Amino acid sequence: MNILVINCGSSSLKYQLIDMKEETVLAKGLVERIGIEGSRIKHDTTGKERVTIEEPMKDHKRALELVLNAILDKNYGAISSLDEIAAIGHRILHGGEDFVQPALITNEVIEAIRKNIVLAPLHNPAGLMGIEACRDLMPDTPMVVVFDTAFHQTMPAENYIYPIPYEYYEKYKIRRYGFHGTSHKYVSLRAAEILNKDIKNLNIVTCHLGNGSSIAAVKGGKCIDTSMGLTPLEGLPMGTRSGDIDPAIIPFIMDKEGITTSAEINDFLNKKSGVLGISGISSDFRDLEDAAEAGNERAKLALNIFCNGVRKYVAAYAAQMGSIDVLVFTAGIGENSSYVRERSCKGLECLGLIIDHELNDVRGKEAILSKNIVGPTIMVIPTNEELMIARDTLDIVNNR
Ligand code: ADP
Numbered sequence: 001m002n003i004l005v006i007n008c009g010s011s012s013l014k015y016q017l018i019d020m021k022e023e024t025v026l027a028k029g030l031v032e033r034i035g036i037e038g039s040r041i042k043h044d045t046t047g048k049e050r051v052t053i054e055e056p057m058k059d060h061k062r063a064l065e066l067v068l069n070a071i072l073d074k075n076y077g078a079i080s081s082l083d084e085i086a087a088i089g090h091r092i093l094h095g096g097e098d099f100v101q102p103a104l105i106t107n108e109v110i111e112a113i114r115k116n117i118v119l120a121p122l123h124n125p126a127g128l129m130g131i132e133a134c135r136d137l138m139p140d141t142p143m144v145v146v147f148d149t150a151f152h153q154t155m156p157a158e159n160y161i162y163p164i165p166y167e168y169y170e171k172y173k174i175r176r177y178g179f180h181g182t183s184h185k186y187v188s189l190r191a192a193e194i195l196n197k198d199i200k201n202l203n204i205v206t207c208h209l210g211n212g213s214s215i216a217a218v219k220g221g222k223c224i225d226t227s228m229g230l231t232p233l234e235g236l237p238m239g240t241r242s243g244d245i246d247p248a249i250i251p252f253i254m255d256k257e258g259i260t261t262s263a264e265i266n267d268f269l270n271k272k273s274g275v276l277g278i279s280g281i282s283s284d285f286r287d288l289e290d291a292a293e294a295g296n297e298r299a300k301l302a303l304n305i306f307c308n309g310v311r312k313y314v315a316a317y318a319a320q321m322g323s324i325d326v327l328v329f330t331a332g333i334g335e336n337s338s339y340v341r342e343r344s345c346k347g348l349e350c351l352g353l354i355i356d357h358e359l360n361d362v363r364g365k366e367a368i369l370s371k372n373i374v375g376p377t378i379m380v381i382p383t384n385e386e387l388m389i390a391r392d393t394l395d396i397v398n399n400r
Pocket of ligand 1: 335
C-alpha cells in the first residue's frame with residue numbers, strides 16, 4: 001500500500017511516496033517557486049536519476065498536477081496508475097486545541113484548520129491549498145491531516161497556560177501549543193524500539209535541533225512539556241529566532257529604536273536574532289563551529305548560549321518527569337553536530353547523562369552515545385517526519 005505525503009509551504013511543496021509494506025521511499029521531491037517566475041520540481045525516484053522539471057506553476061493545484069505526472073512518468077516515474085496511491089497524508093502546522101491526533105479530512109476538519117489560521121497565518125493557508133489541490137485532482141482518495149501541534153496536546157494545563165491574564169486564553173486561545181510534534185513523536189517511539197523497551201515505562205527528553213529547535217519531555221509516550229509556545233519563537237535560541245528573552249526587552253527596544261509596528265518586532269525577533277544575532281556571522285551551525293575554531297569569540301559565545309539553553313531544558317524536563325531514561329538528539333544540528341551534543345551534555349552528568357567522546361563522533365545515523373550500563377541512554381536518531389505522517393495516515397485510513 002502506497003501513501004503520498006504532502007507538505008506545503010506558501011510557495012513550495014515537498015512530497016514523498018512511501019510503500020508501507022517495507023516502509024521504503026519510492027519517490028520524493030520538492031517543488032519551489034510556486035506562483036513565482038522560475039517554478040521547478042526536483043524529482044527523485046529511488047534507483048533512477050534525478051530530473052528537474054521547469055515549467056510555470058501558477059498555483060499549488062498546477063504544481064500537484066505536475067508532481068503526479070512525474071510520479072506516473074514512464075521513464076522517471078515510480079508507479080503506473082494513481083490507483084496505486086491508497087491515501088494522502090498532509091502535514092499542517094497548527095491544529096490549535098481542536099486536534100489531539102491526526103484526522104481523516106472532512107469538510108468539518110477543513111473548517112477547523114481554517115479556524116486555526118489565526119494561530120498560523122503563514123502556514124495553515126498553504127496547507128489548505130495542498131489539501132484543496134488533492135481534493136480536486138484525486139477526489140476519491142482518502143486524505144488524512146497530521147498536525148505539528150497534536151502530539152503536544154497531552155500537556156497538562158500547568159505547562160501550557162501562560163502567567164498572563166487568564167482571559168487572553170479564554171478570548172484568544174493564547175497558550176503553549178508546541179511544534180515539531182511529528183518529529184518528537186517519531187524519535188521517542190524509535191528510541192523505545194531501539195532499546196527494546198515499552199515506551200510506557202520510559203521518561204524521554206527529545207531534542208529537535210535544526211534551523212528551528214525545540215525540546216520535549218515525553219513521559220510514558222505522552223508529551224508533558226515542550227519548549228516552543230504559542231508560536232515557534234519561544235524556547236531555545238535558534239538560527240535566527242530569539243527563543244526565550246525578557247519580554248520587557250520588546251517595549252524597551254521599541255522606545256529606543258522608534259519601532260512602532262508589530263511586523264518590525266516580529267522581523268527582528270524571528271529573522272535577526274538567535275545565533276545569527278549574537279554572532280553577527282551566520283545562522284548555520286557549521287559556519288559558527290568553523291568560526292569558533294578559528295578563534296571568533298562571538299561565534300563561541302553564540303554556541304555556548306545555545307548549548308546552555310539545551311542543557312537547561314533537558315535538566316528542567318528530567319526534573320518535571322522525576323527522572324530521565326533517554327536523551328535523544330535529532331534534526332540537522334542534533335544529528336550532525338558532535339560539538340553541540342558534547343557541550344550540551346556538559347554538566348548533565350549530575351543526572352547520570354554521560355556522553356562518550358568517541359561514541360559521539362557520529363553523524364546522521366542512529367547511534368548510542370553513552371557507555372554506561374545502568375542509568376540513562378543518550379542517543380542520536382535521525383528524524384523521519386514523512387514516515388511518521390505516512391504511518392499515522394495508514395493507521396487512520398485502516399481504522400475508518
Ligand atoms: P529545518 O529546521 O530547516 O528542517 P534542519 O533540521 O535541516 O533544519 O537543520 C538545519 C541546520 O542543521 C543547519 O542550519 C545547520 O545549522 C545544521 N547542520 C547541518 N549539518 C550540520 C553539521 N554537519 N554540523 C553542524 N550543524 C549542522
